[in-house]
Every structure is written in C-alpha cells, then in structure tokens.
Amino acid sequence: MSTLPLTGSQTVGPFFSLGLLYEEARRNVLTRPETAGEHIRIEGHIFDGDGMPVPDALIEIWQANAYGRYNHPADQSAAPLDPEFTGFGRSGTDEDGHYWFKTIKPGRVAFNAQIQQAPHICVTIFARGLLNHLVTHLYFADEPANAEDVTLLCVPEERRATLLARRADEGGTIVYSFDIVLQGTNETAFFNL
C-alpha cells in the first residue's frame, strides 16, 4: 500500500487563542446538570523547565462517558451513549499557568475482550515552544484499577505518579489536581503517539 507523507507539525505559537479559544471554541465545561456520572473538577498548572508557569498553553481532553463509552463510531461497546456528554474539552492557561475543566469521572473502557482499562482522560498539550503537541493520560490516584492498566504499566514505575490526579473534597466539589511539568524535575510522562 502506497502511503502519502504526513503533513508535519509546527508550534501553535503565542497567538493561538485567536483561532482556538474564541468563545465558542472554549470547552472548560463538558457537563450539563443531567450528565450521568460523578461530577468533578479537574485543574492544575503547567510548568516549564525552570519551574515557571506556562501562561500560553492549550490543553485538550478527550474521555469516555460515565458508562465507559466514547462518543465515536469506532467504539462499538454495549455501554450506552450519554446524550448529555460529548467528552471533548479545551482550556487555555492563565497568567499563573492554570487550567480547569468541569467534567465527570469516566467509566472503564475495554482494552481488549478480556480486560478493562483504568478510568482515564486523554490529555493533549499545545504551547509556544512545543513544535509537536504532547500527549498523555490522566489517571485517578484513588482508583484501584490503576494497578492493572496496561498503558500505565508501560510507564517506568518511578514516573507513574506524574500521571495521577489527586482527589480533594473542596466544600462538596470533588477536585482532582493534575499539574503538568514539561521539562525537568518531575517531568510528566508523555507518550509516543
């Protein structure tokens, strides 16, 4: 099969908010009140190799619904779709490098016919200075299924903690904190995808 060469990647540069964060393009809130599942907030900061916040980054997330089904034709599982949930989010970072989402904790998605993945959220990061985007998974630190997640087990053990979002109850709101370190100490484990 002949294949065409791929179109190469380039940085989003410093001015991407013009094209990617106009009002209808921002997706901090993935949920409606009727969305099934445990409603949570995910937030964190993005840091560079000097430990400085990255104020001009873009994070996109993609996740299954509470039943463990992606809103996508390639997911043919028996789990139901949720008409109140698409699973896509997009947030910029502010001057403190802070981003946030309101979403639900996803259900488990099949890895193959025998085993399930741990609940997780796909995270894609774009920024000035990133000639390619970065890709990783967010896992939930209090989730026992992490111990058997095939993807997470590919990450060297000493780096797995960089992919675990920590749970806190902030006045009745469940918040999972997930900082992203682009470079250096506690560098986030990014995937070769």
Next chain:
Amino acid sequence: MNQIQITIGEIVRGDREVFPPYLYDAYQSTRRRAPQLALIDVPLTLSELTGPGHAISAITAEDADLTRNAGTDGEAIGQRIILTGRVLDETGAPVPNTLLEIWQTNASGRYLHKRDQWPGPLDPNFLGMGRCLTNAEGVYRFLTIRPGAYPWKNHPNAWRPAHIHFSIFGPTLLSRVVTQMYFPDDPLHSLDPILSSLPAESARQSLIATYDHTITEPEWALGFRWDIVLRGTHATPFETPEVRS
C-alpha cells in the same frame, strides 16, 4: 533512574522524517519547554483510536470567509486569496466532515492579540480567525487575505515568513495536528527556525502552498492549493493491543 533515556536534541516523536524535534536550539522557546526524557511507547487503545473530531458543533459558511467575518459589515484590507485543498489520510482517502480552525495576521503582519504589540497597523475589519468543515471529498476552502511577515524576538532581526496557522482534528486522536502553512517563493523560509525545525526538505515543502491559477477567480482573488495528510491508524507501532503478562 537508569531506565530513563535523555533525548535532548533528538527527534522523539513518531515519524522521524516528518516531526520536528522537541528541542530545537535555534527556536529559543523550545529550550525550557521541550521534554528531556524519552517519550513512552504505549499500546493503541480505544482512547487513541477515537477522538473528538466528529463531535465538534456545527459551523456556518460565513465562518470560512475571513474577509468579512469581523461583524463590521466592512471588508478586510489586503490581497484577497482563496485557499483550498484536500484533507487526506496516508492512503490518500479523503477525510470528510472534519474541523479546520485557522488564524493569521492581517495584511500588515499584525495579529489581533494583546500580546502582539509591534507597530504594524491593525485592520478593524479583520479578526484573523476562521473555521470550516471538510466536505464529503475532504475538501476545505477559505477566503481570506494574504497575511504579512512580522518581526519576533527570537534572535536579532528575526522575521517570521507569512504563514497561516491550521488546527485539524481528523477522525481520531492520532490524526490531530496543528501546523502552519507557508506561501511559495518566500526568501524568509530558509531564515525561519520554526519552518527549519522540520528535518526533511520534503517535510518543509509539504507546508508550502502552491499557487494555482485554476483556483484564481477573475476580477476577484488569487488561488492557492494546500493538501493536508493526516496520520491514519494503520501505520502505528502497535497494530493491535496485546496484553503483556
């Protein structure tokens, strides 16, 4: 820590001919933002073989006309251009109904952005952003004005060649790409660290549009063609998820 491989300055993602290295010293912003540790090979799961591309909300035809989408009833100043092409996967199959989002400077080389403060004049009739969906044949089409070159502070007398930023989803997370399209015959190309970060000449050429007189419309606008090839799901390091016991 002996499992960790330091890959500073090496290409660490996917197709080594096509993707730039994360650390590219000539582009200063990469120095403190490029990961230093090797990217981790992981299996492809449903998470990567699905993606948000088809779930983005409906948009209107007006969104693809950057010369008139500022909501001012006025028209942007500059050389009017038609920019069209096809979005394909590696096999040449069209990618239908996928979202393209673009952003660019105005004709003077200035972005409508608070952090862009160089003294190129702003155009009140130009936002510099647009979007469209590909049709059933994978074809997209924008009407805009030709952007200008602009200075930046990467190195002394640094100028970015005129370009348009493109964000494309495609059908899965693997097909997602954000890139920049350049115009032919620009002497700034070889001086630009961002375009030059692509390792292969063929990859750099793939980001340069072609002037196409068959697209040019008489008494109206010049035509440029630029095709985009997205990663499919077949040419990947893990064809099928396998459990390692």
